[in-house]
Amino acid sequence: xxxxxxxxxxxxxxxxxxxxxxxxxxxxxxxxxxxxxxxxxxxxxxxxxxxxxxxxxxxxxxxxxxxxxxxxxxxxxxxxxxxxxxxxxxxxxxxxxxxxxxxxxxxxxxxxxxxxxxxxxxxxxxxxxxxxxxxxxxxxxxxxxxxxxxxxxxxxxxxxxxxxxxxxxxxxxxxxxxxxxxxxxxxxxxxxxxxxxxxxxxxxxxxxxxxxxxxxxxxxxxxxxxxxxxxxxxxxxxxxxxxxxxxxxxxxxxxxxxxxxxxxxxxxxxxxxxxxxxxxxxxxxxxxxxxxxxxxxxxxxxxxxxxxxxxxxxxxxxxxxxxxxxxxxxxxxxxxxxxxxxxxxxxxxx
Amino acid sequence: xxxxxxxxxxxxxxxxxxxxxxxxxxxxxxxxxxxxxxxxxxxxxxxxxxxxxxxxxxxxxxxxxxxxxxxxxxxxxxxxxxxxxxxxxxxxxxxxxxxxxxxxxxxxxxxxxxxxxxxxxxxxxxxxxxxxxxxxxxxxxxxxxxxxxxxxxxxxxxxxxxxxxxxxxxxxxxxxxxxxxxxxxxxxxxxxxxxxxxxxxxxxxxxxxxxxxxxxxxxxxxxxxxxxxxxxxxxxxxxxxxxxxxxxxxxxxxxxxxxxxxxxxxxxxxxxxxxxxxxxxxxxxxxxxxxxxxxxxxxxxxxxxxxxxxxxxxxxxxxxxxxxxxxxxxxxxxxxxxxxxxxxxxxxxxxxxxxxxxxxxxxxxxxxxxxxxxxxxxxxxxxxxxxxxxxxxxxxxxxxxxxxxxxxxxxxxxxxxxxxxxxxxxxxxxxxxxxxxxxxxxxxxxxxxxxxxxxxxxxxxxxxxxxxxxxxxxxxxxxxxxxxxxxxxxxxxxxxxxxxxxxxxxxxxxxxxxxxxxxxxxxxxxxxxxxxxxxxxxxxxx
Numbered sequence: 001x002x003x004x005x006x007x008x009x010x011x012x013x014x015x016x017x018x019x020x021x022x023x024x025x026x027x028x029x030x031x032x033x034x035x036x037x038x039x040x041x042x043x044x045x046x047x048x049x050x051x052x053x054x055x056x057x058x059x060x061x062x063x064x065x066x067x068x069x070x071x072x073x074x075x076x077x078x079x080x081x082x083x084x085x086x087x088x089x090x091x092x093x094x095x096x097x098x099x100x101x102x103x104x105x106x107x108x109x110x111x112x113x114x115x116x117x118x119x120x121x122x123x124x125x126x127x128x129x130x131x132x133x134x135x136x137x138x139x140x141x142x143x144x145x146x147x148x149x150x151x152x153x154x155x156x157x158x159x160x161x162x163x164x165x166x167x168x169x170x171x172x173x174x175x176x177x178x179x180x181x182x183x184x185x186x187x188x189x190x191x192x193x194x195x196x197x198x199x200x201x202x203x204x205x206x207x208x209x210x211x212x213x214x215x216x217x218x219x220x221x222x223x224x225x226x227x228x229x230x231x232x233x234x235x236x237x238x239x240x241x242x243x244x245x246x247x248x249x250x251x252x253x254x255x256x257x258x259x260x261x262x263x264x265x266x267x268x269x270x271x272x273x274x275x276x277x278x279x280x281x282x283x284x285x286x287x288x289x290x291x292x293x294x295x296x297x298x299x300x301x302x303x304x305x306x307x308x309x310x311x312x313x314x315x316x317x318x319x320x321x322x323x324x325x326x327x328x329x330x331x332x333x334x335x336x337x338x339x340x341x342x343x344x345x346x347x348x349x350x
Numbered sequence: 351x352x353x354x355x356x357x358x359x360x361x362x363x364x365x366x367x368x369x370x371x372x373x374x375x376x377x378x379x380x381x382x383x384x385x386x387x388x389x390x391x392x393x394x395x396x397x398x399x400x401x402x403x404x405x406x407x408x409x410x411x412x413x414x415x416x417x418x419x420x421x422x423x424x425x426x427x428x429x430x431x432x433x434x435x436x437x438x439x440x441x442x443x444x445x446x447x448x449x450x451x452x453x454x455x456x457x458x459x460x461x462x463x464x465x466x467x468x469x470x471x472x473x474x475x476x477x478x479x480x481x482x483x484x485x486x487x488x489x490x491x492x493x494x495x496x497x498x499x500x501x502x503x504x505x506x507x508x509x510x511x512x513x514x515x516x517x518x519x520x521x522x523x524x525x526x527x528x529x530x531x532x533x534x535x536x537x538x539x540x541x542x543x544x545x546x547x548x549x550x551x552x553x554x555x556x557x558x559x560x561x562x563x564x565x566x567x568x569x570x571x572x573x574x575x576x577x578x579x580x581x582x583x584x585x586x587x588x589x590x591x592x593x594x595x596x597x598x599x600x601x602x603x604x605x606x607x608x609x610x611x612x613x614x615x616x617x618x619x620x621x622x623x624x625x626x627x628x629x630x631x632x633x634x635x636x637x638x639x640x641x642x643x644x645x646x647x648x649x650x651x652x653x654x655x656x657x658x659x660x661x662x663x664x665x666x667x668x669x670x671x672x673x674x675x676x677x678x679x680x681x682x683x684x685x686x687x688x689x690x691x692x693x694x695x696x697x698x699x700x701x702x703x704x705x706x707x708x709x710x711x712x713x714x715x716x717x718x719x720x721x722x723x724x725x726x727x728x729x730x731x732x733x734x735x736x737x738x739x740x741x742x743x744x745x746x747x748x749x750x751x752x753x754x755x756x757x758x759x760x761x762x763x764x765x766x767x768x769x770x771x772x773x774x775x776x777x778x779x780x781x782x783x784x785x786x787x788x789x790x791x792x793x794x795x796x797x798x799x800x801x802x803x804x805x806x807x808x809x810x811x812x813x814x815x816x817x818x819x820x821x822x823x824x825x826x827x828x829x830x831x832x833x834x835x836x837x838x839x840x841x842x843x844x845x846x847x848x849x850x851x852x853x854x855x856x857x858x859x860x861x862x863x864x865x866x867x868x869x870x871x872x873x874x875x876x877x878x879x880x881x882x883x884x885x886x887x888x889x890x891x892x
Contacts, residue, residue, distance in 0.1 A: 123724055124722055124723065130804035132807075133892065135888065149538075179537075179792045211790075212576060239789065241573070241576060242574055242576075268550055269549040272547060272549065313535075
């Protein structure tokens with residue numbers, strides 16, 4: 001028997017993912033983003049707006065922190081409260097007038113999810129035990145959960161070989177932030193003879209929505225062959241049941257272009273260090289883009305099988321096979337090109 | 351590699367002027383190599399000291415230049431004065447673990463005092479109101495992981511235990527990595543240190559042995575729920591070198607005895623992130639104290655010692671030599687020492703046990719108790735909740751069940767009469783859930799990390815019941831500063847006095863607290879990286 005809470009949570013993941021529910025406190029920024037979206041009509045405006053939004057996304061998680069009386073930020077341990085309390089003097093242990101338990105600092109994140117969750121209707125108030133007692137803003141114990149961390153994960157840096165071409169492909173992401181809110185940079189592209197032939201760059205605000213899923217909101221900018229393209233991005237990234245890693249992102253771009261990108265990966269451990277990774281990626285576009293060689297509909301689909309060896313957790317060379325299907329943008333008939341390619345590359349992170 | 355390089359350098363000793371404390375290589379074989387300080391006035395100097403446990407020299411943070419720090423001998427009833435001098439470049443502190451004292455002497459920076467700034471000192475002064483085996487450690491930054499821990503022996507006003515020999519056995523874990531880097535790795539890949547994960551090869555082996563249906567069923571639920579059945583310890587011997595009295599298994603600490611003597615061994619788990627399973631093959635151990643407090647003697651073959659717990663055992667060795675064997679809970683490594691009649695003797699070292707995967711019991715509890723979840727347990731900070739936790743105390747824990755040895759459980763521990771004096775029934779209950787998200791490596795209580803939490807109020811003078819429900823699949827040693835945790839059995843009767851209560855996966859545990867110590871007190875998981883991950887609260891007694 002699965003604990004009901006867990007099943008509930010599993011069920012809810014998809015509902016929440018579909019709803020793309022954002023906590024109330026973020027609505028101000030979201031409204032801003034939406035009104036920007038509505039105004040998108042001309043390309044030149046679009047790029048300026050995209051840059052502005054990028055700034056908004058970057059600062060959103062941090063401006064909120066600054067707005068609240070957050071006791072955890074920037075604490076100086078040398079200025080803590082009890083310096084003025086003589087040993088044995090307990091008189092100052094009274095409820096702090098500057099703190100009320102009705103306004104806990106970050107509780108809104110969780111409260112927002114609770115509203116949709118019937119199992120939590122009779123749940124306890126986690127602040128009930130405080131009886132109105134609070135921390136003085138000056139007393140805070142330093143814990144590493146409060147610190148920003150940075151990570152770079154190069155999922156694929158690989159050479160692709162076919163009879164006619166040799167390409168270098170990269171697919172990496174980096175993040176900076178705390179546990180529940182991060183700035184995420186994602187990039188994927190191809191380099192042929194020193195030239196970017198195709199490059200997707202995304203700057204996103206990643207927010208932890210459920211235990212295993214992050215929502216992502218931001219911008220995407222494509223460079224390489226043909227015209228550069230800018231997009232707004234909204235999506236999810238996380239782990240589906242059975243440890244399936246998923247990235248699913250929808251994009252709204254210039255001239256009403258809409259795109260959708262899906263990536264799924266699974267790590268199958270053969271031994272503790274030898275790992276077989278099936279991977280699929282699909283890109284779907286609402287409109288044909290001749291200059292970039294993108295067809296409408298399913299423009300390209302890749303499925304690969306990579307076998308990596310983790311010399312260290314952070315450093316794993318691999319070899320693999322990749323099947324790709326791309327629709328021919330220039331032909332009127334719905335023809336497509338299929339290719340099977342050997343890949344060899346490196347998976348690493350720090 | 352020359353043998354010497356495996357041993358510790360103790361250059362710091364010369365700098366701190368501890369003349370009586372000889373370099374480790376002169377003392378490797380000696381019976382009691384930990385420096386002992388006794389009396390009522392002490393000076394403890396915190397400084398960086400180069401150490402070498404693995405063949406590579408690293409910088410440790412030490413108290414008086416050694417790992418472990420000197421053993422402090424106190425007497426019940428004395429008032430002790432301890433001047434701590436900080437020669438580090440960062441703030442430090444010393445917490446007297448398990449000691450009953452005024453809150454501003456407790457040594458938790460940001461809660462009980464300001465911490466000890468670099469280049470300054472702080473004088474602790476308090477009356478020693480108890481006796482037994484305790485320990486002390488830094489409560490600042492990452493210093494506990496990098497070497498700041500020592501033992502405390504408090505002689506009772508009247509000693510009732512007779513033993514010809516008396517040894518501290520202080521267990522700990524050392525990493526050559528920067529603890530901040532360890533924490534960052536866990537945040538980025540929480541199974542980074544787990545090299546015991548189920549593989550496809552294991553699956554095919556299970557299919558061959560048990561059939562496809564059973565092998566598939568066993569894995570299905572875990573994988574469906576994105577839980578790892580082999581997450582027994584977040585950090586393994588991949589990075590850890592386990593130490594016993596500051597010595598590696600190779601260096602092999604030795605305690606001497608004469609055949610027929612009663613030997614008292616005071617086990618202290620001063621590790622940052624490691625549960626140890628301890629046994630002395632060929633020797634029965636009689637547990638006489640738990641967490642410094644006298645218990646009805648119980649004789650066992652093996653016990654699991656949680657982080658920050660202490661167990662005093664009496665053994666009566668007859669042969670020439672025995673191995674004290676302490677393996678990590680995840681079975682990735684061990685440390686050992688010798689009990690011998692003369693220096694240089696070594697007994698056979700047992701093989702590590704096979705790691706045992708967690709069971710559905712550890713995930714679901716399957717108990718009759720009903721958990722009352724907090725609203726905040728339904729967000730991104732919590733990856734599982736246990737609705738019906740188990741309440742039995744007679745489970746030795748994962749890896750020790752039905753191993754053919756008599757293993758200590760909490761059901762075996764009963765305080766001697768007179769230890770617990772407050773016989774009032776609890777006036778009220780506080781239920782708290784131990785929660786976490788393994789994938790994000792975030793740890794919390796009621797789904798709320800410390801940085802988002804509010805304090806928990808105990809009314810001064812009340813006797814209350816605390817209920818912990820472990821909503822995770824890890825075992826959490828929960829430590830309340832300043833007040834005792836009087837563990838109840840499943841029927842609600844007070845059973846044993848503790849300062850650390852180990853809560854097993856999917857278990858509900860209840861204990862009583864007498865809120866007789868005004869002030870602010872930390873309350874946290876003593877797994878170091880869980881504490882830093884947010885499983886920490888402040889209690890205010892007022």
